[in-house]
Amino acid sequence: MRRPVAQFSGIGRAVPPRVVTNHEFAAMGLDTSHQWIVERTGICERHIAGEGESTCGMAARAARTALERAGVDAEAIDAIVLSTATPDRLLPATAVDLQAELGATRAAAFDLSAACSGWLYGLSVAEGLIMAGTARTVLVAASEKMSAIVDWTDRSTCVLFGDGAGAAVLQPSTNGRGMLSTFMRSDGTLAELLYRPHGGATVPMSEDVLRERTHLVKMAGREVFRHAVQEMSEAVDEALSRAGLTSDDIDLLIPHQANIRIIEATAKHAGLPMEKVFVNVDRYGNTSSASIPIALDEAVEQGRVGAGSTVLLVAFGAGFTWGSTVVRL
Secondary structure, eight states, rough: OOOOOOEEEEEEEEEOEEEEHHHHHTTTSSSOOOOHHHHHHHOOOOEEEOTTTOOHHHHHHHHHHHHHHHOOGGGOOOOOEESSSSSSSSSSSHHHHEEEEEEEETTTEEEOGGGGGHHHHHHHHHOOOOOOOSOEEEOOOOOOOEESSSSSTOOOTTBBBBBEEEEEEEEETTOHHHHHHEEEEEEEOOOOOOOOSSSSSSOOOOHHHHHHHTTEEOHHHHHHHHHHHHHHHHHHHHHHHHHHHHGGGGGGEEEEOOOOHHHHHHHHHTTOOOOGGGOOHHHBBBBBHHHHHHHHHHHHTSSSSSTTTTEEEEEEEETTTEEEEEEEO
16 A cells, blocks of 8 residues: 555535426426436436526635635645636636635646546646645645536436535645545547537537537437446546555445446445445536535535545546545545
8 A cells, every 4th residue: 555645634515505406307398307317317406506606606615615624724725726627717717716716825726627537636636746745735626517518408418417516625644644546547539428519619609509509518328327337447446456455445435426326336346335335416416526525525524434534436527537536534
C-alpha cells in the first residue's frame, strides 16, 4: 500500500431547494409514470435549479461548507479545480467566478471536463499539485446544472438528471489518512453514445440547432448501461489492487449515482452487500460529477463513515470516462 499524499480536510454539498417528483413529468405531457421511472432507474425525485441559481452559485455554497469544516479561510486556497459539464459561460472558466465569489485571492483556478467522472479526476489533479509542492490547500468542487442541457421533451433523458454541487478541501496527508489509490481511464471512440452533438465550435449555436435540439444531451441508453457496468467493475478492481486492499477492507462503496441497476451490478462485482453501498439516486437523480461528493457528504453526515473509514469511490461518464479512488477518511 502506498503512503497517502493528500487527505480530505472538509467536505460540503449544496442542492437547489426545488424538488421535482416523477409524477410531475406525466403532468408535463411526457409519456411516462412514476412506476416506469422507478423500475428502470430507481429515481423518485431530483433537485432542479430555479431562476437565478447558477453552477457557480451552487459550487460556492458547497465550497463554503467544506472550507468551514476544514477550518480554512478562502485566502489560504492555493488552487481551485472545478469539475462541470454545465459551465455558466464558455469563457472564462466557471472556476474563476468561484474564486471571485469566495474571495480566494491567492488561488489558481480552472475548470475540468470529464463528465460524471470529473470530481474523481479532480481529486487526482489535486493530489498531484500537493505531491509536486505546487499547492498545499486545494479546493476540488463539482457543480452541475444538468437541467440546462437536457431535452425536457425526451423522456429517456430528462427524467434522469438533477442539479447540485459538492466540494472538498484537500491538504497534505497526516497520520496515514488520505487517498490510497487512484485510477483513471477513457475511450473517446464511444463518445457519441452520450454527448451533445452541436452548439460547440464545430457546429455553433444557430436557429437550426435550437429548433432541432441538437445542443442538448443525447444518449444511447442500453449501450451506456452496458459500458457503465463493465468499466465501473474494472475501476473497482484497479482501485483495490493499487491500494493493496480487498473488498473486505472497504467500509463503504460510494458509486456514481446514475441508475440503481448499475449501482447494484457494481456492488455485486465488488463482492459488497448493498448494506455497504451508499445510495441516494432515489432523491437526487444523476447529478453528474457532483453525485459522489454529494453522496460522500451525506454518508459522513449520517454516520455511515467517519475518521479512519476506508471508502471506495467509483464513477463512469460521457467520454467515455471512468475512474476510482480509495480514500481513508
